[in-house]
Amino acid sequence: MFPELSTSRLTLTSLYPEDKDALFEIFSNDLVVQYYDVAAFHQTEQAVRLIDLFQSRFQNKQGIRWAIRLKETNQLIGTCGFNSWNAGMRHAVVGYDLRPDYWGQGLMAEAVHAIIQAAFDGMLPCGALNRIQADTVIGNTASEHVLLKLGFVEEGIRRESGYWKNQFHDLKCFGLLKSEFRSE
Secondary structure, three states: OOOOEEOOOEEEEOOOHHHHHHHHHHHOOHHHHOOOOOOOOOOHHHHHHHHHHHHHHHHOOOOEEEEEEEOOOOOEEEEEEEEEEEOOOOEEEEEEEEOHHHOOOOHHHHHHHHHHHHHHOOOOOOOOOOEEEEEEEOOOHHHHHHHHHOOOEEEEEEEEEEEEOOEEEEEEEEEEEHHHOOOO
């Protein structure tokens, strides 16, 4: 069963087929995918495939992605989750995206805090995690700010570790251990 989470301003749920238009709006925005390993969407069908991918990852116990919804309106404004996890090693890789008109309001930190808490508390199919990793493309200072606010530690730069949009990307690695996490 998909774990739904709630914060003071947000509800985190599964993505549903009827979310395709809102998801397309997010992923068709060049600002959202500027540092992402996908190009901006041009067809709604791409959003349908992304929803299917996220659902498949969860069903196959490979990862989980939540829809970030405003609690008051249920409007989909972004996604966050663990792109992959390793239950044996008890670690996962986190990722997230948000509509630009909601940037700078602390919503992403609020959402990611909730999923980290769930992961460290063992509320996911992979069991309790001990480490969560995040990788940012050099220059993505907004994402770095979210991670540092949540207590992640910058661990170094992995040179040319990513390849998308026909070029190599240096990735800054951040890590958060269960023992370092501030649950408040």
